[in-house]
Amino acid sequence: MNFSNIKAVIPARYGSSRLPGKPLLLIREKPMFWHVAQRCIDAGIDINNIIIATDDQRIIDEAGKLNLLSLITSAEHHSGTDRVNEVANILEWSKETIVLNVQGDEPLLPSELIKTLSTYIVNNPEFSITTAVTPIVKREDFINSNVVKAILGSEGRALYFTRSPAPFNRDNSEDISLAYRHVGIYAYTVESLKLFCSFPEAPLESYEKLEQLRALSNGLTIGACVFHQELPHGVDTVKDYKIIKEIMER
Structure with missing residues (x-):
């Protein structure tokens, strides 16, 4: 493409x-x-x-x-x-x-993630914003509030993002087959980007400290492409930097 x-x-x-x-x-x-x-x-x-x-x-x-x-x-x-x-x-x-x-x-x-997201937004222009998610396979990630969960509806539509363990299977609390981790990469048209930035901080955004909730709170739609690959952590601290530097310089 x-x-x-x-x-x-x-x-x-x-x-x-x-x-x-x-x-x-x-x-x-x-x-x-x-x-x-x-x-x-x-x-x-x-x-x-x-x-x-x-x-x-x-x-x-x-x-x-x-x-x-x-x-x-x-x-x-x-x-x-x-x-x-x-x-x-x-x-x-x-x-x-x-x-x-x-x-x-x-x-x-991964460059493949960037390529996947780019392909997705070109093929799905109906969404105001497009982002990426990856399946959660470890229960420790599911219950970790630092791992942002994306709740998906039909055809890749993101319904909500939360730090809470969600969605919850009422009949089998160990089942996390519908749980996805949100990946912080976005794609949008300039029109949607400007509209998003025109809104003030939303109450849910302030509550969960997740800016994508500003979009959902104001009626913008978010599409989520599923990326089936384990993703590395970014650099937030000196410790993160040392770990990633060591990996990349091997």
Whole structure:
């Protein structure tokens, strides 16, 4: 499938509260955001359609050395989605342009996932937003509030996202066959992206600390493609960085 018209924005925030300067951490002598960009390129996204969206000139300078396009965005954004929306506004992308929001702290993100999501949104334009899920196979993940669960209805429609163990099989509490973990990668048209960012924080979003609930609370539809592959953890802490660096430098 031709992805020549799909844009990928990689939010790369320097001012991370848990790990300041995270996007510039080196793996194989390249900054973390470079590796995420490579996963997009491997998925078939044109390098000229990949934008590093950051809050810091140091990341802009490093991206330039590596021949990657980048933009300075506001340091006041509370989410990567708002940063992606600012990029779409600055570059004046048309409302039908498809934009991928690929987190800049997941250097091991499979390129096949990016390709799967891109294919899904092209083939399912009826959804306002598209994201990805993967089956939960361990009960410890099912009951872990840090693992966000996606509850799916018919034809890939996401009904809800929650930190609670859900959905619950009343007749067999050990059954987790319909449980899915949400993967934090999104695709949307610029029109849907702008609409999403125009809404204030929703009560459920604030309650569960899940921004996708802002979309559902305001009537936007979310499609979820199922990705049947175990996914690596992103980099949130120094410990995460050391583990992933060791894996990638073997």
